Amino acid sequence: MKYLYYALMFICLMVFLYRREDLGKSLALLGPLLVCSLTVELLTDYQREVLCIKNWYQYHIYQPIEYILMTMIFYNNIRNVLVRKAMLWSAPIFLTTLVVYYSFQPASFNSEKFIDFQVESFFLIIWAILYLVEIVNTDAVIESIFRLPVFWLSFAVLLFYTGNIFIVGFRDFLAKYDVKMRDTLMIVPRCLNLIFYLMIIVGLLCTRTRKKSSSV
């Protein structure tokens, strides 16, 4: 499953690079996001397999970067002024909260406690829902909702973060009382990871190809 996960991430990045001109500026930040994601996973794997070190700090560094990039993608695709303002303000608030938290709990920075993931998930789920509400209620005539890559991204975010916000929270509880159950439960986030990248690939491929105009 690990190799399938890496393959999907890599394919996602390749498809993004191939279709980047058709995607336009609104999804330009998806590329850096995918690169960061791939880098963090490869680094973690290298540390565990080669260096035999079990570190978590790279995820805690990656979390705010992921949040900012994701939020900016939604920011570029939502028209509601109030929602955009909330998105802009949420980034510095999120960063400040994390800095304050890790200042008081430095040990958590290299632990499996993903408070930052929980907070990030909460906001990203809200942005995804708001985007879907906006696109469903739009006055514009849209050929097909399936040709909007951000639609697929929103659903991927909803599925992945809603599933994981529950399981990550539940996992810490189970770690104290039933370790076996906890380990088995971690299959679900791995599956959600695969579905997440699969949906993004579908979204990138479904985008209409921009016709090239020829100058006379």
Next chain:
Amino acid sequence: MHSYPEEILFSIILGTALLLFFVAIFVFVILKFQKNQFRNRLQQSQMQKEYDQAILHVQIEVQDKTMQRIGEELHDNIGQLLSVARIHLNVVEESGIHEDNMGAIKEANSLIEKSLGDLRLLTKSLDSDFLKDFGLVESIGHELVRIKNTKIFRTDFKVHGDPYSLGLHHDIVVFRVVQEILQNSIKHSKAKDLAVAITFGDQIFQLAAEDNGCGFDFSEPSDSALSQSGAGLRNIQRRIALLGGTCSLDSRIGRGTRVAITLSRKMSK
């Protein structure tokens, strides 16, 4: 202690429940989106129709005012000059001084009289107030008389049923369309006979204009006269469509051309 299969089962159930939940949300979003998009397309189509109607209205108004202006200029300037020229020629004719040139003078006088008559007919044809005062049948009849007076064409005009007005706006559009059809026939068809037939039905208004000219083939766009005529005919079809009517065209090489217009009496009110 929980047994291993129970944990797997729990994870599967949890995963499946999550997936089903999101499938339900997915389906709901798609259905809501499609419903809203249907409403948006309907609104867009309605707005487009209103816009086209407004553009047509403006076009007709501008065309009418231009024609009225041209008619007034013709009457006030050219008409007056021709009248003055005729008066001078009458004086010369009555004086009897230039007996050798009397034939030429009488001929010139006759030509000017004919020009004045044609000018009056043309002015009435351009003036939509004539249509307002005398109605569609009179106006079309008048137009055919004007063409017949050129002595190049034979015209025929038939009216079936009791004439009524389609509304001034519709009457003007139909009249201008008939003028355009007749002009097309005169310029391009090499016809000798032009016929117009109107049927005033209880629910339906029908008008057919035909000529016995050379006809044309739609699949031959290379002829510039044909393409101009084709553009005019498409314009006619578009204008009648905006009135809620239909315009059909039947033309074959060597068999003449027939244009038939159908309008619902209800839609014209």
